[in-house]
Amino acid sequence: MTAIDLRFAIAEALERSRDRSTRLTDAVDDNDLVRQHSKLMSPLVWDLAHIGNQEELWLVRDVGGRDPVRQDIDELYDAFQHPRAERPALPLLNPTEARAYVREVRDKVFDVLDRTPLEGRKLVENGFAFGMIVQHEQQHDETMLATHQLRTGAPVLHAPEPPAASGERLPAEVFVAGGPFEMGTSLEPWALDNERPAHQVQVDSFWIDTVPVSNGxxxxxxxxxxxxxxxxxxxxxxxxxxxxxxxxxxxxxRDGDGWLRTRFGVVEPIPLDEPVVHVCFWEAQAYAAWAGKRLPTEPEWEKAARYDPETGRSRRYPWGDEDPTPEHANLGQRHLRPAPVGAYPLGQSAYGVRQLVGDVWEWLDSDFRPYPGFKAFPYKEYSEVFFGGDYKMLRGGSFGTDKAAVRGTFRNWDHPIRRQIFAGFRCARDHRPD
Structure with a gap:
């Protein structure tokens, strides 16, 4: 990719992220923006200004070497300084101020992008710092989408329905032969520190569900x-x-003999053919035990998603190395629900496993640990401070995850009790030759 093409790709990713942030915050009035809809979540206006503050810290001040825009608010928007439950009581920027702030920062960022050589320094090599900020904004966009799910009131978000299932008769599970494979990455330019470095992992033979566990x-x-x-x-x-x-x-x-769910303000019957979502790790683990199976481990999930037994190499995505398209996966808030199980045949892995990317994050029975040779970059607070904590791994992304943060090596983690996130699961089991 030429320098011009790279700058264009960065600008497009920045604009896509900001368009989404704007849609999520413009969808509600100022009262909804400043209200805390759940103690698990920040007010939407905090997320918006925090996005701008991180962009200012890394791209305007560090990469660009420019004077601060609003150094006086750094402490207010430091996620490690203030737990979410306390943030509504802080002297936050109001909605008008927050919108003006993120606009001013973004104008300076585009000037920095035009003037900064994207080489010669690890932080800017291949546009890494810009990619990190794109992913940060998209992660907060998904958090804001979860806040919308928690708010009460009439629906304010709308999107077309996802595609139907393919109608094929799929096997319930597929076999993955044991052996080594390359896990993680040392080459993906925007990969974050916990995805690095690439390393060989030995995995025993196992079976894994072809599709996520459905509501039915x-x-x-x-x-x-x-x-x-x-x-x-x-x-x-x-x-x-x-x-x-x-x-x-x-x-x-419950609704008489049936069940209803609330989805972004819409109350509807449970769609039996969609992947189950909004379950915690403990619920997923209990279901798997009831079904006579277990949850996959993180290496098992990544091998089923990335490894191609014909070539002996690990792909960027389940379907290959090309970036996701709407035909591959349910991503980017194009739809406001998971697609039915069995959808997206073009997105299946080399083993024939479907919907490993998009639809629902998948709980895995692995703790959040560093890979061998891990090095914190560019700051310890992204990954290192969470290693060894009470976290379980989530992989694959949801319908609310952007393509910038959903490559086959991307790692997510959360407390095992969390249910407000767009998380589901699939099952696995050991292979017994008898």
């Missing part, structure tokens, strides 16, 4: 008394099930 399958677990049977739950999972009084995925409620 999960309803069978509920109907079988899965939430009331301690046999299927780990000790910690059972304790949380009782503490939180879990009886179904978040946003579900």
């Amino acid at each position: 399958q999960y309803l069978a677990f509920i109907d079988a008394g899965g939430y009331d049977d301690q046999r299927w739950w780990s000790e910690r999972g059972w304790a949380y099930r009782n503490e939180a009084n879990l009886t179904a995925p978040r946003f579900w409620r």
Whole structure:
């Protein structure tokens, strides 16, 4: 890619991210922007100004060497200084001020992009700092989308329906032969530090579900008394099930003999053929035990997603090395729901596994750890401070994840109790030759 092409690609990614941030914040009035819709989430106006502040810190001040725009607000928008529950009480920028601030920062960023050599310094090599900021904004856009799911009131977000399932008769699971494969990356220019470096991992043979677990399958677990049977739950999972009084995925409620869910302000019957979403790790783990299976590990998931047994190499994405298109995966908030299980045949992996990217983040039975040879870059607070904490891995992205943050090596993590995120799962099992 030439320098001109790279600058154009960066500008397009920055504009795509900002367009999405604008749609998410313009969809509601100022009262909704400053309100905290859940103690799990920041007010939408905090997210917006935080996006601008991170952009100012890294691109205007560091990369561009420019004078600060609003150094006086750095502490207010430092995510490590103030827990989400406390942020509404801070003297935050109001919606008008926040919008003006992010516009001013972005104008300076485009000037920095025009004038900065994208080489010679690790932070700017191949536009890394700009890519990091694009991913940061898109991650907060998905967080803001989750906040919209938590708000009450009439629907304000709208999108077309996702494509239907292919109609093919798919196998329930596929076999992945044991052996080594290359996990992680040392070449992806915008890969973040926890994805690096590429390294060989040995994985034993296993079976993995062809598609994510559907609402219909999960309803069978509920109907079988899965939430009331301690046999299927780990000790910690059972304790949380009782503490939180879990009886179904978040946003579900009984309606006579059936079930309804609330989705971005719309109350609707549960679509049985969609991947289940808004379940925590403990619920996913209990379902897998009830089904006689388990959750995949992170190396298993990545091998099923990336490894091509014919060539012996790991792909960038399940379908190959080309960037995602609307035919490959349900990404970028193009739709406001997962597509039915079995959709996107062009997005399947070399093993024939579907919907590994997009639709729902997938809980994995692995803790968040560094790869061998990990080096924090460009700051410890992105990954290193979270290693060893109470986190479980999530891979693959959701319908609310942008293509900039969903390559086959991208790693996400969260507390195992989290249910407001767009997370589902698929199952795996050991291979026994007998």
